[in-house]
Amino acid sequence: MSHTAHIPSHRKPRRSASKLALRAGVAGGVLGTIAVAGAAGPANAEPVTETIEMPTLGSLDVGTNLASAVAASAETSQQEALDQSLQSLEQKALEKAAKDAKKAKAEADRKAEAERAEKARLKAEKERQEAEEAAERASRSEERTQLSTTSSSGSSGSSDDGGSSSSDGGSSASDSGSRTQAPSGSAASIVDFARAQVGDSYVTGGTGPNSWDCSGLVQAAYRAAGIDLPRISYQQSSMGSSVSLGDLQPGDILYWGSRSGSYHVAIYVGGGKYVGAQNSSTGVVERSLDWDPPSGAVRIL
Known part of the structure; x- marks a missing residue:
């Protein structure tokens, strides 16, 4: 086997x-x-x-498949890297946009707050001016009422044979200008200076050259004639001698309130008119005495 x-x-x-x-x-x-x-x-x-x-x-097929796999892997890696780079750029862009938006909002809020503050300031200033003007009108009305009461009580005691007609001593303030001559000398200088400032603005404490308060204008007008006056209105109305509103002359100082406690002054310019720095709304104006009758007047010239 x-x-x-x-x-x-x-x-x-x-x-x-x-x-x-x-x-x-x-x-x-x-x-x-x-x-x-x-x-x-x-x-x-x-x-x-x-x-x-x-x-x-098939050696050729195996090599080709292997190369394709390697190339595909490399392409995938490149794509992933590109995606990560794009994501990073997008994130940075979003962060920058958010920061810019936050900054723009803060700036807009600041501007809005500034506008609100300015509106509030203007409103408060307007209300203050209105309150000052209302107080000024009320004070002048009270003074006129007191003067009217005093004048009525004084005239009630006159006798029939000793009384005079209203044409003798009771002429109105606006009539006084018809009996006065044109100013000359120092009075003319005072009147000319005062009228030259008509249209200027009113500023509390203003002494010129383009803005005034009432006593600042009177002081400057008298300085133009070489006469020094105190700065405050009640001090100016205490100077010189008292004159009747029916016997005014150009250059006389008109006052509102009491002579030793006046709160407003102006300059009589003749023709029943005066020039004064009234308030922040009107500025320096020339008005008729009937528009706002003064309480009294003093003469310094």
Whole structure:
């Protein structure tokens, strides 16, 4: 009986895919037949052959697929890096836009607050001026009422044979200008200076040259004639001697209130008119005595 010798299979360690593909490519398409003769059998023993069929591998396809995979991986990595860069740029743009919007809002709020403050200031200034004018009108009305009461009580005690007609001593203030001559000398200087300031603005404490208060204008007009007067209205009305409103002359100082406590003064310019720095609404004006009759007058010239 013949003995068939079997050749044991000796397997080497598994190689990497790339090396295997290379080897398979070299041997691709080749069908190898390995014949192994048993050396241990008798001489007349039939040789035993073992046929191994090697598979055919396409080395070109494997290499192409591997290169495609590597390229695809590289492209994916580049895309991810690009996406991250775009996300970073978008985040920075959003942060900058938010910062700019916050700054713009703060600036808008500041401007709005400044506008509100300015409106409030103008409103308060207007209310203050209106209050001053109302107080001035009320004070003058009270003074006129007191003067009227005093005049009525004084005239009630006159006798029939000693009384005089109203044409003798009771002429109105506006009539006094018809009996006065044109000013001359110092009076003319005072009147001319006062009239030259008509249209200037009224400012509390103003002493010129383009803005005045009542006593500042009177002081400057008399200074133009070389005469120094005190600065305050009640001090100016306390100077010189008292004169009747029916006997006024150009250059006389008119006052409102009491002589020692006047709150407003002006200059009589003749023709039943006066020039004075009235208030912040009217400024320096020339008005008829009937528009706001004064309480009294003093003469310094």
